[in-house]
Amino acid sequence: EAGVTQFPSHSVIEKGQTVTLRCDPISGHDNLYWYRRVMGKEIKFLLHFVKESKQDESGMPNNRFLAERTGGTYSTLKVQPAELEDSGVYFCASSPISLRGRTGTGELFFGEGSRLTVL
Amino acid sequence: AQSVTQPDIHITVSEGASLELRCNYSYGATPYLFWYVQSPGQGLQLLLKYFSGDTLVQGIKGFEAEFKRSQSSFNLRKPSVHWSDAAEYFCAVVVNRDDKIIFGKGTRLHILP
Numbered sequence: 001e002a003g004v005t006q007f008p009s010h011s012v013i014e015k016g017q018t019v020t021l022r023c024d025p026i027s028g029h030d031n032l033y034w035y036r037r038v039m040g041k042e043i044k045f046l047l048h049f050v051k052e053s054k055q056d057e058s059g060m061p062n063n064r065f066l067a068e069r070t071g072g073t074y075s076t077l078k079v080q081p082a083e084l085e086d087s088g089v090y091f092c093a094s095s096p097i098s099l100r101g102r103t104g105t106g107e108l109f110f111g112e113g114s115r116l117t118v119l
Numbered sequence: 120a121q122s123v124t125q126p127d128i129h130i131t132v133s134e135g136a137s138l139e140l141r142c143n144y145s146y147g148a149t150p151y152l153f154w155y156v157q158s159p160g161q162g163l164q165l166l167l168k169y170f171s172g173d174t175l176v177q178g179i180k181g182f183e184a185e186f187k188r189s190q191s192s193f194n195l196r197k198p199s200v201h202w203s204d205a206a207e208y209f210c211a212v213v214v215n216r217d218d219k220i221i222f223g224k225g226t227r228l229h230i231l232p
Contacts, residue, residue: 003162004162031218033219033220035222041224042222042223042224042225043163043209043222043225044222045219045220045221048218048219055218056218056219059219091162091163093163098218099151099213099217099218099219099220107153107165107168108163108165108220110155110162110163110164111162112160112161112162113162
C-alpha cells in the first residue's frame with residue numbers, strides 16, 4: 001500500500017513567486033493535515049481537512065497560504081506570493097479516523113515533506 | 120500556556136549505551152502522548168503512543184516510554200542504541216478536545232561508534 005506522497009520534494013523559488021505543494025494521502029484516509037517546520041523551530045500545525053472540508057485552519061499563518069482538497073482526495077497548498085520566512089519543510093499527514101476521543105487510532109501517517117527555499 | 124517541552128536539542132551517546140530522551144507537557148488534562156522519529160531523508164514515523172492504561176508503553180525498534188502523571192512526563196528510553204537510531208525524535212500530544220497533534224521542538228540523537 002502506498003504511503004503519503006508529497007511533491008515536489010524540494011522547491012527553490014524567489015521571493016514574490018508562487019509555489020504549489022501537493023499531497024496525496026493514503027487511499028481511504030478522510031483526514032489530511034498540513035504541518036510546517038521552519039529551521040530550528042518545532043513542527044507546527046497548519047490545517048486539517050476532513051474529506052474536502054476544512055475542519056481547522058487555525059494554524060495558517062496568513063492569507064498568502066491557500067489549501068484545497070477538491071473531491072476529498074489529494075490536497076494542494078499554495079503560497080502566493082512567497083516570502084523569505086516561508087522557507088521550511090512542509091509535511092502532509094493523513095489518518096483514517098479522527099484523533100479525537102477514544103475511538104481514534106491516534107496515528108498520523110506522514111509524508112517525507114516538501115522542502116521550500118525562498119531566496 | 121499549553122506546551123510540549125523537549126529540553127535537550129542534541130544528545131550524543133555511544134553505540135550500545137542506554138538512552139533516555141525527555142519530554143514534558145503542560146496541559147490541564149492528560150493528553151494522548153506520542154513519540155515520532157524522523158530519520159534522514161524520511162518522513163515522521165510513529166514509535167509509540169499512550170492513551171490510557173499501562174503507563175509503560177512498548178514501541179517499535181526496541182523503544183519504550185513511561186507516562187508519569189505526577190511529573191507530566193513521557194520519557195523515551197532504549198536499553199542499547201544502534202547506529203541506525205541516529206535521527207531526530209519528536210514528542211507530541213493530542214489534547215482530548217482537539218483533533219491535531221502538537222509537537223515538541225525535537226531532540227537530535229547522535230551515535231558514537
